[in-house]
Amino acid sequence: MTWRAAALLAAGALTLPAWPSPFAGLLMMTGAVLLLVAVDRALAVPPGALTATRDGDRAVRLGGTATVALLLHNPTGRTLRAQVRDAWVPSAGARPDVPPSRVVRVEPAGSLVLPTRLTPLRRGDRPAVALTVRSLGPLGLAFRQRSGRPGTPPWALRVLPRFDSRRHLPEKLSRLRVIDGTQVSRGRGQGTEFDTLREYVVGDDVRSIDWRASARRADVLVRTWRPERDRRLVCVLDTGRTSAVRVGDEPRLDTAIDAALLLTALAARASDRVDLLAADTAIRATVTGAGRPALLPRLVHALAPLQPALVETDFDLIAGELLRRQRQRSLVVLFTALEAGALGEGLLPVLPRLAARHKVVVAATHDPVLATLTTAIPSRPGDAYAAAAAWRALAERDRVRAALA
Incomplete structure (x- = not known):
């Protein structure tokens, strides 16, 4: 019953002094209210x-x-x-x-x-x-x-994902067009894939002369080149315990996802092939064979449900999956943390086997809190200890970076 039934009974109780027998009146009013409640409930829609x-x-x-x-x-x-x-x-x-x-x-x-x-x-x-x-x-x-x-x-x-880094996309695309040589002010870009033959003009590099084609045309022809197309990029996201550390107001994994999406958008504009692998002790997400039209939507939906797992990342599993899936030489970008313990025992032993086939780049998030602690002037004894801990963390990162190099 609702509060209205109690209010109705309370209103009836005010009339009890006028009844010859207040007790009998209370019983009658209670019975009447209960009857109304039963009827009202029966009339309610099931x-x-x-x-x-x-x-x-x-x-x-x-x-x-x-x-x-x-x-x-x-x-x-x-x-x-x-x-x-x-x-x-x-x-x-x-x-x-x-x-x-x-x-x-x-x-x-x-x-x-x-x-x-x-x-x-x-x-x-x-x-x-x-x-x-x-x-x-x-x-x-x-x-x-x-x-x-x-x-x-x-x-x-x-x-x-929020994809805040897309605000940097126009600038990065402009630089990409310069690299590709499509801006008129820069002329033809230097690359590794043959593009066309054209007549020699003063100032051309003589090493670009195609002597066989020149002999057939009875004119001096030079080769022009363009950046290589259909390159292979593999983004690997470490979803282990180090990805749960907060950088600013979000987990490190979210920052890695944002960087991976920006890199993917640039690679898609360059007509490159992008694959994705997210793993810790198990494979959490994979996107393979993504073409340019559906590349970003597929990656965004695959990355959306990813959450950090409080386990040590199995880099041997990641290396095995990459070597099994990627037969051709690829650029592998590994988004992880530069922590001596996690990388020293996990990544470094398998890195030579992985680098023998692929070009490996380790991308780590810079923590602005460490930079703040090392540059701020201590005002209390605790600030000095915090600055010392920050310097120590940065020194460990430098040692890990040197070991990876």
């Missing part, structure tokens, strides 16, 4: 008769807002008066347009749309967890509510 579906956005970038609508259908011949609570995981940042405390009405054989605004706080899949419908009677004295009735329509909003 929650199990309702049907619920969802419609709306399936994906949103971190920091954006998505809208998912709950469609509640009343197939019965009674008017539904109900309070509806559509619950999501806390990190989904759900804000319903209709508060759960408000009573909504759905006419017989009618439907109601209840939108919910979602502003997620974390990357990954944010599911809806529970739908609760409290069906009230016509008098508002009683209600019906049953767990799991109607069933919660399954829905998960995929929160994609």
Whole structure:
């Protein structure tokens, strides 16, 4: 029953002094209120008769807002008066347009749309967890509510990486066009793939003269070159315990994902082939054979649900997978942390085997906190100890960098 039943009983209790027998009057009023509650509950629409579906956005970038609508259908011949609570995981940042405390009405054989605004706080899949419908009677004295009735329509909003580094994309693409030699001011670029033959002009490098073609044309022809196309890039993300360390206001893994997306966007514009591998003690995500049109969407959706695992990364597993999957020589960019313990015992033993076939680049995130601690003037004894610890961490990074080189 609702608060209205208690209020009705309290209002009747005020008349007890006028009754010849107050006790008998209390029993009669209680019986009358209970009868009204039973009738009101019987007239309420059964929650199990309702049907619920969802419609709306399936994906949103971190920091954006998505809208998912709950469609509640009343197939019965009674008017539904109900309070509806559509619950999501806390990190989904759900804000319903209709508060759960408000009573909504759905006419017989009618439907109601209840939108919910979602502003997620974390990357990954944010599911809806529970739908609760409290069906009230016509008098508002009683209600019906049953767990799991109607069933919660399954829905998960995929929160994609924010990709803040895309603001650097125009500058990087401009530099890429210079390298490719497509800007008029720079002329033809130097590369490793043969492009065309043209007539020799004063100032050309004589080493570019094609003597056989010149003999056939009875003219001096030179070869022109362009940057190599269809190169192979493999982005490897370390999702082990070191990726859980926070850099600024986000985990190190999120920073690595942002850098990998920027590198992928540049490689796609250069018509290169990009593969992705994310692993710790197991393979967490793979994207292979991604062509330019669908490259970024596939990578973004593959990286969205990745979360750091509190385990030591198995670099032997990563090296074995790369050697098995990548037969041709590729540029392997490994996004990890320059920690002496993790790399000294895991990566360094397998690095020669991997570098024998591929060009390996280790990309590590720079922690701005360390730079701040080493440059700030200590004001307390604790600041001096913190600065010493920061200098020690930077020295360890330098030793690891030297060992990798």
